Amino acid sequence: MGADPKRVLDAGEVRERLAGELPGWTLADDGIHRTIRTAGWKASLMVTTTIGHLAEVAWHHPDLRVSWGEVEVTLTSHDVGGVTERDLALATRIDEVVGWRPGEEDGPFSGTPDDPKFAYIPPPEG
Numbered sequence: 001m002g003a004d005p006k007r008v009l010d011a012g013e014v015r016e017r018l019a020g021e022l023p024g025w026t027l028a029d030d031g032i033h034r035t036i037r038t039a040g041w042k043a044s045l046m047v048t049t050t051i052g053h054l055a056e057v058a059w060h061h062p063d064l065r066v067s068w069g070e071v072e073v074t075l076t077s078h079d080v081g082g083v084t085e086r087d088l089a090l091a092t093r094i095d096e097v098v099g100w101r102p103g104e105e106d107g108p109f110s111g112t113p114d115d116p117k118f119a120y121i122p123p124p125e126g
Helices: 011-021 041-057 085-098
Strands: 026-028 031-037 063-067 070-075
Touching: 011 026, 011 085, 031 085, 041 063, 041 070, 041 085, 070 085
Parallel strands: none
Antiparallel strands: 026 031, 031 070, 063 070
């Protein structure tokens, strides 16, 4: 039998998991938080609807703040008052889907042109 998906994880456990598995996320208050930079308004809307779809299939309702160049996401399991495995699983899926870079792999998904005006998520810095 697996871990209880509704067990609230303690802050140390959450920080350790974020450092090892979800480095773009931080623990803030009773939830995990990430700011996703976007290339503008339509990109922010696309990220928001993508997160909305993932959250819906996870029976989750994240807190989102949407602006021209970023989407702020906070995940917490409101029903039990803290961060659970479900929050971490949803954060992982958000990172996988939103961070996916079409064109970096072979196949039919070539991605948008290199021209920045077509970019939704800017390339990672560094």
